[in-house]
Amino acid sequence: MGISKHKDVFDIPENICYLNTASLSPSFKAVEQAGLDAVLQKSRPYLIPSSDFFDPVIELKQKFAKLIQVDNYERIATIPSVSYGIATVTNNIKLEPGQNVILMQEQFPSNYYSWKKLTDNYQAHLKIIPAPKSKIKRGQLWNEALFEAIDDNTAVVAMGHIHWSSGTLFNLKAIREKTHKHKALLIIDGSQSVGALSFSVNELQPDALICAGYKWLFGPYGCAYAYYGPYFDNGEPLEENWTNRLDSHKLPDLTKYQDDYKPFANRYVMGESGSFIHVKMQLAALEQVLLWTPEAIQDHCRTLSIKAAEELRHLGCSIEDDAYRSHHLFGLELPASIDIEEFKKILSQHSVFVSFRGTYVRLSCHLFNTTRDFDTFITCLKLAIK
Template sequence: MTDYRALFDIPASTAYFNAAQSGPLAIRTAEAGHAAFRNKMAPWRHTTNALFFDLPESVRAEAAKVFGAAADDIAIVPAASYGLATAARNIALKEGDEIVILDGQFPSNVYTWRALAKQTGAVIRTVSRAETQTWTDALLNAIGEKTALVACGALHWIDGGRIDLVAVSKAVKAQGAALVLDLTQSLGVMPFDLKAVDPDFVVAGAYKWMLGPYATGYLYVAPRHQQGVPLEENWINRSDAQDFTRLIDYRDTYAPGARRFDMGERANHQLLPAALESLRMLNEIGISEVARLCAATSSAIKTAVKPLGLHADIPDQAPHYLSLSLPEDAPSDLAGLLREQDVHASQRGPRLRISAHIYNTPEDVDRLVSALKAILG
């Protein structure tokens, strides 16, 4: 078996189970970032095309593999909120239309739609689920003739409950509605069938499960929306922008595909080299292998902590995303107490969120269980 832990500079004594908050950079990714900053010290050593065009195109191509898309369908964005705002600008709604979201959805994927509803007269419909109900069933029950847009992810970011995106997409399309996905908590660690889901827009921040630098992300734009309106106007997303001698021959036409939706300064000379390495690493390993490893670690943890009164009781919980119910007498600062033992996870109310990645080992699981035993008695 491959020692994926060796790809990271994580001390042997550290058990890091918090990829859902921020994934660590691999050594090769960090080295690419260091080299990029050194290159900025001597910009005369690099050609204009290499910096401004070749680099983002390489990133676009690698990101497309993670989505299962064509490179032309990918825009480079700084955050999930940027991609969601782009989607909102290109979806036509009218008064009385319903925008369907999940109860407790991540704020960036709520505020965007509240603003759109205010602008258009649309109505936000927030979906809750019963204790034994899956998020998929709750969402399907809410989609109806007034539904014009469904915005969700592949799982709920708080409890890890999975959403069957193929089933949701079928229901959405039956109403002639749009589907916008924020896959920040699943892309790169959970297989995604783009063809089967056929969403309108998909965005993912890269700093969590894709193990990239902060302020990097990717937006999939379905071909049917690629003649839409970008969130901003900048020089580099216009046609023939490579010709620096003619930049003031202003053009109304854009570069092909989803490139018109690229953020300004998309060719981030310091961040993109690191982002490129993280994408290459994931594609070399394979998303199915990443998913298998994370699921195996989560399964081992579920079994080991059950005697301590911690249970994975969320219906249809995503395999890489453990949300464990805690005993009633568990300390409110459990995550802080774990941190004191160099074990890292997140606490969400009465639940402990554990998000493993390819660097986690059986020894990490043992450290987590031992720490929980010491704290919970």
């Protein structure tokens, strides 16, 4: 797999080894063009119909709903960031003193700070499930520890489908069953999975799913998506804007103020959610992701990463068991003998782009990557070992 048939969709030079989509995805050429077209459209605002504030957003919600397999697109809100989506969730949850909110160790800050504030406000407990120290069956043990931690005092389990730095895969179906049993909410951060790993709201029934839009969904920085289930149907939004109120599409009647919000997740949309530039770029991005399908993306990444992970283990790296990790994103812990700063210099000299997150070097691949990219990374590691 020396040449990717999908690379022409992107504008990535041949000498660049980009294994860092988990940090920031490269734009499709179609997404770039959509953004340019939208910028030019704003130059002639008299040609922009009022329907452009609404119709493209509806189409965007429909595409995201299809991607995550949810029947009602009105349960989708377009938002500016994961932190906005999580803050909306915590803004609508009340806890009892002594209840707990469960998080995984070293979750991304956007899925930590709001929960810390919520539990502090209600004298509740933030229950962090640490990663097992064992390198053997680590993912299995971590799943078991999380499963056992859910009890009658648990109000919320807030977590990713995978761990954002190690790539550890969590059994959401079993966790959902346990949270149902104890009447706890399940809030999922899908930023590092949705788009590259199959996710079905119809099957898993989370209470909310929040996703950054600029990673595996290939949108511009500053966009995100949220699914809100029935628990949030009558909640309070973070902001009062004209578009989340009933009949807001009737522009001549905007000063006939409405007490009612639009139904379902529409009450949670951000102000200026009809941003012409962002929405057009997001539509072009989701159209391509849906065409490829997360299943095909994951299969491609599995083919690439299995052999590479095996060779990296032989070089002394610690990587999650293949059965308990994602294949588009995985972290490796380097041998203790490696000089990290020297290794970073070697990677830079070979135009290799990866992320260093905590104790992990995080590798993330997509359809534009080939075995040559992993071979280049492995060559750099061998040079660092020498």
